[in-house]
Amino acid sequence: MTTLEQLSQTNSQLQQTIVNEFSALDLAALNYKPTPESWSILECLEHLNRYSQYYNPALARAIADNSDGSNVTSITYSWLGKKSLDIVRPQNGKKHKTVKHMNPANSTLGLATIEAFLKHQQELQSLLQAAKNSNLNKKAIPVEFFKLLKMRIGETLEFIVMHQERHVQQALRVKQQAVYSEGSSLSLIAGC
Template structure:
């Protein structure tokens, strides 16, 4: 992958996170708890489970990102970012355009019984935190800071790759939640 302008790269990611916030607040936040907890007919996750899955990743990655940002002083500043092949691979796996299904890793499988509104509130808070970290990242070298991935601490992605992966993963499951909402709405109309 070729080098990209760091500020433009971060602005694209910030816009995606802002879109995620908008969808969470305007589409899901004020839905009835029963709707948020209703599982689709195919036996997949409820809307609340989709967001709880994302929250589990946020609980891992946000502190890792904060740590990387807090300890950035030893890194020289760069105006560009270049993704690694592994970062690109993980991001492409998570893009909503990739229709292949993946099994959630242990520790990231959401329970059925959830307090749905608390789950949405936690997601919104995590997205606001992620947005603040993206803004802080303008002042660090995205190539030098390495973040251990959640499935094995031995593999570390560049901070820029970590941002891309998390945001693609968020998009994937927000779209899943939107499909569940559409299915529930269509099912209720037929009843």
């Protein structure tokens, strides 16, 4: 069973990974794509930014509306939550198509994408702390692409963190491919 503390630790680790692994890269490296169909590091992060723009405010409302003292701090899962978590689990190597408006492919992106990601991570960290005083099993978060379906607060928090972990791992693989690609003339560290 996942706890808010575990999600908070993972979220902090993701922030550190972004700072440590990507902040020194130049724009060519950040926009490197192993294949024309794959995402660059910045596209991976922009995809997560788009999800955060929807889910962070939805979570903030749900947590505020369900912090009436009847807090339930253990996360239980609905069928929708289990299915959603199985899809985004970092260990799930199966590729999944994203909805069109969440697909950042071929976007023009810069360093502001990283700054926005880190800002969203700080917001999420605050939401994870605030959620300690709410009912995590309240169905209150409309699913972004089909708002008639709702996920529970706790499983949505876990979905967001796992989804981010999945795509940060994808971005790390892109960085590794950029470093080791034959004949690559990318300057991966600013100033080199």
